[in-house]
Amino acid sequence: MKIAVLGGDGFCGWPASLHLSSLGHDVAIVDNLSRRRIDAELGAESLTPIATIDERLAAWREVTGSEIAFRNIDIAQDYDGLLAFIEEFAPDAVIHFAEQRAAPYSMKNSRTKRYTVDNNVNATHNLLAAIVESGRDVHVVHLGTMGVYGYGTAGMKIPEGYLDIQVDAGENGIVEQQILYPTNPGSVYHMTKVLDQNLFAYYAKNDGLRITDLHQGIVWGTHTAQTLRDERLINRFDYDGDYGTVLNRFLMQAAIGYPLTVHGTGGQTRAFIHIRDMAKCIQLAVENPPARGERVKIFNQMTETHRVRDLAELIGRIADAEVQMVPNPRKESAENELHVVNDAFLDLGLRPTKLEEGLLVEVEDVARRYADRVDRSKIPARSLWTSNQSEGVPQGEK
Numbered sequence: 001m002k003i004a005v006l007g008g009d010g011f012c013g014w015p016a017s018l019h020l021s022s023l024g025h026d027v028a029i030v031d032n033l034s035r036r037r038i039d040a041e042l043g044a045e046s047l048t049p050i051a052t053i054d055e056r057l058a059a060w061r062e063v064t065g066s067e068i069a070f071r072n073i074d075i076a077q078d079y080d081g082l083l084a085f086i087e088e089f090a091p092d093a094v095i096h097f098a099e100q101r102a103a104p105y106s107m108k109n110s111r112t113k114r115y116t117v118d119n120n121v122n123a124t125h126n127l128l129a130a131i132v133e134s135g136r137d138v139h140v141v142h143l144g145t146m147g148v149y150g151y152g153t154a155g156m157k158i159p160e161g162y163l164d165i166q167v168d169a170g171e172n173g174i175v176e177q178q179i180l181y182p183t184n185p186g187s188v189y190h191m192t193k194v195l196d197q198n199l200f201a202y203y204a205k206n207d208g209l210r211i212t213d214l215h216q217g218i219v220w221g222t223h224t225a226q227t228l229r230d231e232r233l234i235n236r237f238d239y240d241g242d243y244g245t246v247l248n249r250f251l252m253q254a255a256i257g258y259p260l261t262v263h264g265t266g267g268q269t270r271a272f273i274h275i276r277d278m279a280k281c282i283q284l285a286v287e288n289p290p291a292r293g294e295r296v297k298i299f300n301q302m303t304e305t306h307r308v309r310d311l312a313e314l315i316g317r318i319a320d321a322e323v324q325m326v327p328n329p330r331k332e333s334a335e336n337e338l339h340v341v342n343d344a345f346l347d348l349g350l351r352p353t354k355l356e357e358g359l360l361v362e363v364e365d366v367a368r369r370y371a372d373r374v375d376r377s378k379i380p381a382r383s384l385w386t387s388n389q390s391e392g393v394p395q396g397e398k
Contacts, residue, residue, distance in 0.1 A: 002026045003286065004089060006075060006127070007097030008068075009053050010035050011236045011243075012143060012219060012278055016095060018226035018233065019279035020286070021066050028069035028089050029053075030082075031098070034119075035236075038105070038243075044378045047237040047252060047370050048222065059232035076122040083130040086138070093139040093286050094131075098123050099192065103147070104383040105242040106189035113188045120192035121199075128203045139210045139289040141282065142200065144193045146215050146271045146302060150184030151336040158340045161213070161298025186332055187385070200296045208293045212285045216278065217271030217302030217340075220247035221359065222366045224276050235275070237366060240378040247272065247355075248363060249379075250312055254319035255367035256374055264328030266309025267335030271302035274353035284348045300342045303352035311355075318357055319364060331385040 008017040008029030021027045033053065039045055051059065057068050069089075073081045075098055086094075099120040100106065106116040124142070131138045149158050159181055167175045180201065185191040196213070203209045227235045238244045239252040250260045273281070281301050290297040312323045346352075353359065 001092045001286070002028075002090060003093045003095060004028050004030055004085070004091040005095045005097065006030045006123070007099065008070075008095075009033060009056075010097055010101070011238065012101075012275070013095070013097040014056070015224045015227055015235050015275055016097070016279045016282045017068060018060065019224060019283060020095075021060070021068050022064065022226055023283065028071065028085075028091070029057075030071045030073050030075065030085060032072060032074040034074070034100075038100075042240060042242060042378070044238075044240040044243070044375065045373065047239050047367060047373055048234045049231075049370070049373070050234070050236060051232040055232055059230045063229050063233070075126055076119045079126045079130065082126055083133055086130050086134045086136065090136065091138055093141060093289070094127065095282060095286070096124065096127060096140060096142040099143075099196075100189065102243045103187040103189045106192075107187050107385055108242070108383045116188050117192055120189075121195050124196045124199055128199060128207075128209060131209060132203070132207050137210070137292065139212070139286070140200075141212045141285045142196060142214065144196060144213050144215045145190060146217050146300065146340065147187070147190040148183045148185060148193045148197060148215060149181060150186055151269065151333065151338055155337070156339065158300065158338075160300050160341055160344050161215070161296070186330070197296075204290075204294070204296045210290050210292055210294070212290065212297045212299065214281065214285060214299050214301040216281075217273045217300075217305075218245050218247065219275050219278055220245060220272055220355075220363070221275040221353075222248070222363055224279055237370070239367075239374065241380050242383060246270070246308060247311060250315045251319075251360060251363045252367040252374070253379065254315055254321040255364045256371050256376075257321075258376065258379060259322040259324035260312045260316060261324055261326050261380070262309050262312045263326055263330070265335060266307065266312060266325065268308045268332065269305055269336050269338040270308065271300075271305050271338060271340055272355065273302050274355075274359065277303055277350065277353050280350060281345055284345060284350060288348060299344045300340050301345065302340055302342055303350075304355060305338045305340060306355065315360065315364075318360060 009031040
């Protein structure tokens with residue numbers, strides 16, 4: 001299968017690209033390398049040393065004999081370049097990772113808010129419009145987020161995309177309908193994923209595009225079987241307050257003797273998935289597309305839920321690390337429950353990688369190995385959800 005991976009140089013895009021290539025697919029990465037530029041903007045670097053994209057691709061070729069093509073295209077700004085690529089490469093599937101992925105970064109200031117909206121919404125719409133204009137039958141697999149739902153579930157399990165409702169139509173009686181599960185985004189980043197969801201519903205209905213939307217939990221872990229094959233293939237490990245995900249941040253903090261920063265009460269319950277399972281889920285989504293004319297297929301791409309303070313206590317015990325409660329600048333409930341249906345991937349054969357001590361130690365070992373690269377001043381995140389809060393440190397969600 002010919003597969004284009006938009007945003008294939010990033011935290012999820014890179015290991016997914018290698019995984020798909022290792023299965024024998026013809027993979028092409030499209031990326032404008034903006035994530036590397038944001039590192040420079042923030043004065044932060046991945047904890048792991050990231051090779052240039054050319055060095056990465058050369059290493060993959062040396063190790064496996066397989067080629068992954070690369071095109072530098074800003075799909076949010078260069079519509080003609082994107083359309084030409086689709087017509088030339090003629091992909092069977094496009095994996096869409098090409099969006100600014102950090103909630104804290106999206107809330108830093110008005111510039112980052114506008115950038116997140118401009119980049120994410122334009123990227124998605126340009127892709128859909130280009131596929132329609134190309135006339136090709138291309139399956140779009142999009143990496144969304146569980147955060148489109150917010151974190152209040154009314155005690156029910158969040159279904160995979162759609163909710164059955166009954167409408168009182170007066171003299172016409174009770175009408176049964178199925179709607180997209182109501183959204184409640186908690187940041188500008190999450191709001192862009194809500195807008196994506198509505199664009200997908202429209203293009204599936206109006207133009208018959210085949211689309212799969214993956215509502216993903218927080219990714220943890222560093223290595224996949226492919227990134228372990230050569231140090232030049234190593235994946236990103238973000239630990240800074242804007243891009244570092246909460247569990248990886250805790251493990252890095254434990255490795256360097258920095259207190260585990262739990263924000264507010266730590267009562268936030270979040271969905272999680274290991275990076276190996278993320279790559280496997282992308283594979284399963286590609287292999288099981290919706291039929292043309294079918295509504296958007298929506299998967300909840302997560303394997304387990306945990307309360308943040310419970311994770312901190314677990315890692316504190318394993319690593320003998322201090323846990324520190326700090327103010328939470330996010331505008332969110334201090335405590336929440338989260339119940340999620342994830343049957344679709346399980347039915348397709350996913351065998352979840354659970355949060356086990358051995359894998360936690362593996363991530364901590366990676367952090368310890370590269371501890372000399374840590375800039376402690378970048379660990380606290382100072383993006384505030386409202387302007388009247390004192391400076392604090394938000395949970396590093398994806």
